[in-house]
Amino acid sequence: MSLHRLHIDTFRNIHSAQLLPSSGLNLIYGDNGSGKTSILEAIYFLGMGRSFRSHLSQRVIQNEQEQLTLFAQLQKEEGLLKVGLRRYRNGDIDVKIDGERIKRLSVLAETLPIQVITPESFSLLFEGPKNRRQFIDWGAFHSDPQFYLAWANVRKIMKHRNQMLKTGSAYSQIQFWDKELVNYGALVTEIRMQYVDSLNAQLKGIIGEFLPRVDVKVSFSRGWDSKTELSQLLENQYPRDLASGFTVSGPHKADLRLRVGNLPAQDALSRGQLKLLVCALRIAQGKLLKQQIGKNSIYLVDDLPSELDAQHRQLLLRQLSETGAQVFVTAIEPSAIVDSLQTPPSKVFHVEQGQVTVIE
Numbered sequence: 001m002s003l004h005r006l007h008i009d010t011f012r013n014i015h016s017a018q019l020l021p022s023s024g025l026n027l028i029y030g031d032n033g034s035g036k037t038s039i040l041e042a043i044y045f046l047g048m049g050r051s052f053r054s055h056l057s058q059r060v061i062q063n064e065q066e067q068l069t070l071f072a073q074l075q076k077e078e079g080l081l082k083v084g085l086r087r088y089r090n091g092d093i094d095v096k097i098d099g100e101r102i103k104r105l106s107v108l109a110e111t112l113p114i115q116v117i118t119p120e121s122f123s124l125l126f127e128g129p130k131n132r133r134q135f136i137d138w139g140a141f142h143s144d145p146q147f148y149l150a151w152a153n154v155r156k157i158m159k160h161r162n163q164m165l166k167t168g169s170a171y172s173q174i175q176f177w178d179k180e181l182v183n184y185g186a187l188v189t190e191i192r193m194q195y196v197d198s199l200n201a202q203l204k205g206i207i208g209e210f211l212p213r214v215d216v217k218v219s220f221s222r223g224w225d226s227k228t229e230l231s232q233l234l235e236n237q238y239p240r241d242l243a244s245g246f247t248v249s250g251p252h253k254a255d256l257r258l259r260v261g262n263l264p265a266q267d268a269l270s271r272g273q274l275k276l277l278v279c280a281l282r283i284a285q286g287k288l289l290k291q292q293i294g295k296n297s298i299y300l301v302d303d304l305p306s307e308l309d310a311q312h313r314q315l316l317l318r319q320l321s322e323t324g325a326q327v328f329v330t331a332i333e334p335s336a337i338v339d340s341l342q343t344p345p346s347k348v349f350h351v352e353q354g355q356v357t358v359i360e
Contacts, residue, residue: 001112001296002075002326003043009069010062011045012038013354020358022346023075025320025327029334030351036330039351040116040300043328046070046085047112047298049093049105052120058089065089074112083111106141106148113142113295115286118302121278125266129255136220136256139285140188140195143292150187154251157181162246171238178234185230185251189222192254196220198292202284209315210276214269216260223253272307276316283319296325304329305336313340 002023008014013035030036037053041060044052051060061068067088074081085108086094095102097111124131140147161177200218207216224233233249234241241247258277260268265277286297299320305313317340320327329345331337338344348359 001077001298003072003298004075004080005071005073006039006043006046007069007071008039008042009071010065011042011068011070012060012062014038014042014356015062015354017354017356019349019356021326021328023326024346025317025329025341026347026349027334027337027345028328028330028349028351029332029337030330031332034351035354035356036349036351037118037302038354039349039356040118040302040328040330042070043072043298043300044114044116045087046072046083047108047114049085049087049095049108052116052118057087058091061087061089072112081111083108109138109141113286113289113297114300115282115297116300116302117279117282117304118300119306121282122271122274124278124281125258125274129253132256133254135281135285136192136196136254139199139288140191142289142295143195143198144191146187147191150184150191153184154181154188157184158247158250158252165241165247166245168242171235174238175235178231181234181250182231188251189254193220193222196256199284199288202288202291203280206280206284206287206319207277209319210280210312211269211273214260214273216258216265216277219257219259221255221257223251223255224249272309272312275307276312279316279319283323286323286325290323290325296323299323299325299327301327301329303331305331305333310340313337317341 003021006019006021008017028036028039041051041053045060050057054060067086069086071084074083082098084096095105095108097107102108124135137151157177157180161174161181164174196218203218224230230250237248258265266274269277286299290296301320304316308316313336317337329337334348350357350359
């Protein structure tokens with residue numbers, strides 16, 4: 001699967017642009033602020049219904065405009081699939097797939113799986129377990145059709161439970177919800193655990209190439225003491241939860257742990273090594289998706305040369321190429337990418353002040 005055609009309208013500094021990307025590697029270059037990252041952001045927005053740069057979606061709508069529009073034709077084995085999204089300044093969103101209105105954004109994510117690697121990707125390692133949990137859940141969502149409903153129920157129950165804790169409800173009132181949480185939480189945890197096990201099998205060879213002299217251990221933490229049943233934990237920690245006003249432990253606290261020896265990876269590795277580790281995680285996740293459901297991700301790589309020397313740029317680009325997936329790479333200078341490739345990019349785009357030009 002790949003983007004066959006992309007239309008961007010009033011998104012960031014791009015007033016209107018139309019791209020016919022290649023199914024292989026697409027190089028997008030231009031000065032800082034030219035709009036090259038906005039192209040990647042628009043693709044991500046089309047696949048996720050939100051930005052990877054801002055939690056406030058209204059900020060991506062061009063000034064003095066009331067809406068943004070994104071449209072794409074996806075090339076699939078069975079033919080072209082049309083995907084359109086319109087986001088309004090008041091927060092409303094319209095999504096259509098082949099003309100049919102879609103109510104759940106999860107359908108977008110399922111239709112257009114995306115892997116993004118940016119200079120901010122370090123947040124996967126540095127900014128607490130939330131980002132790492134989202135990383136696991138992306139894979140679990142795509143790999144097991146039972147995951148989304150179970151995960152949505154866990155979130156709904158957790159919200160209700162926390163509200164009851166804040167109002168000082170007795171445990172006898174909360175106990176019913178805990179039984180539901182145990183049932184759905186067990187399924188979510190099992191799928192997450194199986195996914196991380198499968199991911200590890202993919203990771204070994206990639207990490208071996210990226211960081212050949214570093215022994216990185218990747219493990220799953222379910223979010224509570226492994227020796228205690230969730231039902232018992234929730235009952236035992238009720239006084240603590242009541243005092244805190246929220247549920248301290250449970251499946252909502254799951255984490256992906258990355259260690260080198262006895263140290264967390266972020267304490268043991270240099271910034272360049274950490275970037276390679278994040279790249280390895282994203283590539284492994286995309287390869288696993290292809291293996292499990294036969295669908296390629298689309299890779300968005302922003303400012304690839306940043307903090308990587310020529311040797312590691314070459315290694316990363318080779319790994320991306322070997323996925324067989326569609327790749328979008330940005331750089332200020334095209335030579336930083338072209339010189340690291342064995343063959344020229346399939347397609348090259350130059351961006352200047354929001355205007356996109358194809359370079360033949």
